[in-house]
Amino acid sequence: MQITIRGHHLSITPAIEANIRCKFTEMTKHLDQVNSMQVKLSKDHQVDKRSKKGSANHIAEAIVRLPGVEFFAQATGDDMYALIKKLTEKIKKQLLRYRKMQMNFQPMLLEA
Template identity: 40%
Template sequence: MNVSISGHHISITEAMETAVREKLEKVERHFDQIQSIQVILSLDNSGSGKKSHKAEAILRVSGQEMFVQSYDDDMYKAINDMADKLNRQVRKYKTRLERKKTQGAGRDGRYQDLSSGDTAPAV
């Protein structure tokens, strides 16, 4: 898994990078087919004078791209929230894939079982 961490209006410290990588390990445990994750940590100085920290992530798997973002007064809380949101999206995506796999493999009730003696109408 390729993880890219960058900062916008903020310098990335070792502690921030370590926090992001540790949180993203949880995501990787749930789904191992992740191609890349791009994380952008930024400091948003809105007109209210209140500094707000933002953590964004773009996760790429084959055929799918997932985006999450989180705002908080503390950068580490924003990172935790961003990782939790990403974790939920990955688990939901994985469940959807597994459901597709099991539904496509079995019969869906439109066809009668030939072994029970019932005959299907000739087409």
């Protein structure tokens, strides 16, 4: 499995990269079909007019590719590590739903 990590307006530190690789490989260790993953981390420098602060200015996006299927998730917030956790939970939910759907269709295919 290939994991590509990109940063947009943000440098990817070794700690962030290790965190991403650890969480995503742990999440997909039961799925042999995963071809590739792309994770994009970005920082938006937009300032809120009222508070004069940036709000929810970190964005994390992930694309997980399986044969014939592609999953996408996005999370926004202030803390990058919390975003990575939220992102992996979203992708994990999609993968579990897909896996459950695949298991439900297997008996039908075997009967025919």
